[in-house]
Every structure is written in C-alpha cells, then in structure tokens.
Amino acid sequence: MQNDRKQLAVWDVFIRLFHWCLLAAVIISFYTTKTNGAPFLFPIEVHAQAGYIIIGLLVFRVLWGVSGSAYARFSTFIYGPKDTAIYAKALLKRRAPHYASHNPLGGWMVVLLLLSLSFQAASGLFLSDDIFFQGPLYGLLGRDVSSGLASLHALNSDVLLILIGMHLVGIIVHALQGEHLVPAMVTGIKRFTSEPIDIKPAHRTKHRLFALGAFLVAVGVCGWLWFYPY
Template identity: 85%
Template sequence: MQHDRKQVAVWDVFVRLFHWCLVVAVAVSFYTTKTDGIPFLFPIEVHAQAGYLIIGLLIFRIIWGVLGTTYARFSTFVYGPRDTAVYTKALFKRRAPRYASHNPLGGWMVVLLLLSLSFQAVSGLFLSDDIFFQGPLYGLLGRDISGELASLHALNSDVLLILIGLHLVGVVVHALQGENLVAAMVTGIKRFTSEPVDIKQTHRTKHHLFALGAFLVAAGICGWLWFYPY
C-alpha cells in the first residue's frame, strides 16, 4: 500500500549555504595540509584563509542558531541526556521515531562538530611555521603556549576526521532507512510517510534582517583575519 508522503520545509537557505560552504572550506583546509603545492603556490596560506572562512561561517551559524528560523535553532535539536538516552535505546530496538530536524544523536553530533571545528580554526590563529605563515594572534599567549596549541591543533584534526566519518556513516544509515539527508540539505525539504515527532510551526518574521546582521558580523571578522597585516 502506498502512503502519502508528507513534505516538511526544514532547513532554510542560510543553513544550506552554511553547510555546503563549510564542506568546501574544510575540504580545502585538509587538502592543503597534504599537498606539495599543487595547485596552490603557497598551500599554508590557502590553509589559513580556509580557516578564516571557517571562523566566519561558524560565527554566522552560532548567531543563526540562536536567532534563526525554527529548525535552525539549537534549542530545536539539542536534547537533554534523558531524551538522548531514550532515543538511543529506541534506535537499537529499531523503533526510533522520525525527526524533522536532527534527532537527539544527530543534534549532539552537530554540536561536537561545531566545537571541534571552532577549536581547530581558532587555535590556528595562534600558530606559526616560522617560515611562510604567522597567525594574526601568534605571540599573544607566548611561544610555549603556541607550541602546545600546535600539538592540540594536529591532534584535533584527527578527532575532526573521526567526527566527519561518523557523520557520513549517519548519513548512509539514514539513506538506508529511506531518508535522503543529502537531498534535503540541497532542497531544504524532508519527506515523511507520517508526521515527525518534532514538527513545529515556523515563523519567519524579521529572520532575513537577523540573517543580514549575522552575515555582516561574520564577514567583518573573517575580512579582518583575511587581510590582517602580518
């Protein structure tokens, strides 16, 4: 029997742009740590610029996560320990309910990714390779602390790769369950055979004004870092 599929507008255009711009920036950032210069003449400089862009994107997402549309807000998809435990138990029993936004585990994965990315990008501001690159905040905390941050920066890059891998596994698992998250992050629409448990009314009053303000703040900080006079 064919069920009618319910369409829910979940992720607004700003969330989707943030997501795909972040994917590109993170990919460039990782690539420039492995390349010998192809196609970039100074990979470390491109690596730093990708980091500045990531900082700008993260600032926008944090602001949008507080002031943005309903499903963009952290309060919509970050659940407490009890709800997360209940969902996890249901997931292992293959009885997990469907969510319009991120499910409890997915919400915490978003938080962990944002925290790891934030540390990675911000710690890079304090680093120097003593040859081609010196971060805009290098020396502010002293050479010893910068050295410690360099070690943590390298370690966190491995943590970040693990988190990204887990995120991709989650996307595949959802796809196997008939939920195409990649398409939803392109169109903003998710489709369900029954109403998701977290369905909410969306309110868009002044959201475009908030988005503009968040963009200007993020772009200002990103621009300052990008054009910082080393």
C-alpha cells in the first residue's frame, strides 16, 4: 500500500542538476546533427558548444563521483562481476532487491554512458568539417588520426543512441516494478516498498564546498574550450 512505502533522500541537488543539464546538452547535440538544425544559423557550431558543455559536465561528474555525497560516488554503485551476475539472475526471477543508489546493472549502464559520452565529446575536439568548424585540438595528432576519429565519432553516436535506449528501457522496467526513477531524479527522493540494501549515511554539508570546487574546474575546462583561439 502507498502508506507502507519508505522514502529516502538519495540524489543530491548537484547530481540532479548534472543529469538534466547533460540530457539537455545531449538532445541539442543530436538535434544539430540528425536534423537540419533549424532555427540555428550554424548548427555545427551549436553542436560543438553542446559538446564543450558535456565535457564540463563530465569533468564535474568524475570529481563528484570520487569525493561527492554517498550515493553519487562510483564506489557506491559499481559492483564486481559476481554481484552483477547475482543481481541479473534475481531480476529475471523478479526477486531483485532494492538499491537506494544504482543497482549493479544500472551502475554499469551509468559507466558505459559516461565512457561513451566522454569519447564522443573528446573525439569531437580533434575534428573539422573544413568549412564552418574546426575543433580546438584539430591537427594536434595529424590529419590521418583526425580522419579515423571522425569515423569513430560517427559510429559511437549510434552506440550512444543504443545505450540511451537501453537506459530508457531500464527506467520503464523499474517503473513497472513500482520504482519510479524519473520523479526521484527531480525531487531527489526515492520511494521503496522494502528496505534498500545499500543505505548510506546522510549527506554532509561539507560536500558543498567540494561541489563548488568541482564546478569551478568544470566551468574552467568548458570556458577554455568555448573561447579557444582557433
């Protein structure tokens, strides 16, 4: 029953802002390459700027994943092969336990998404369309390497779409099982029908100072790329 559901503050405000800002930047990035880019006058430039923002966001996420709040840390939700296999087997039998943070499969999906996004954004720095855009690092590794990265950049965009699709399927599966992840990423509160097995201590206010430092580093990286003298 609804009254029996347990509530737990899981996602801090920094994780939530990261998530929704990243989603917006990824949507803009795909929109400017998969469509005609209207109403943008130079869609490729907007595409590149979205990539710079993604790099800044990823820098923040890595720093926050190392020393951020409990449920934001990679050490909280990255599990070994054995634990992941046990969870997958339990999930197939509809007996999977609840996790406050990401479950083992969800944790690895986060890692794959971050790695794919990192490669996509970083490889774009070495590319050029020879007309409107030249990445800040174009030519650093030579034209042959840049050409190879361009092919991988296009290929990885399809891989990224597949990963995003899998992520959405996971959200739907959790919703069907009564765990609504989208509202949790808005409010930061997760609701459970049973006690999650990975409860961590409450967030500490000292993390806010570290979050500010991580934010400034991320802004510095993004700003350098955005205003790089081509």
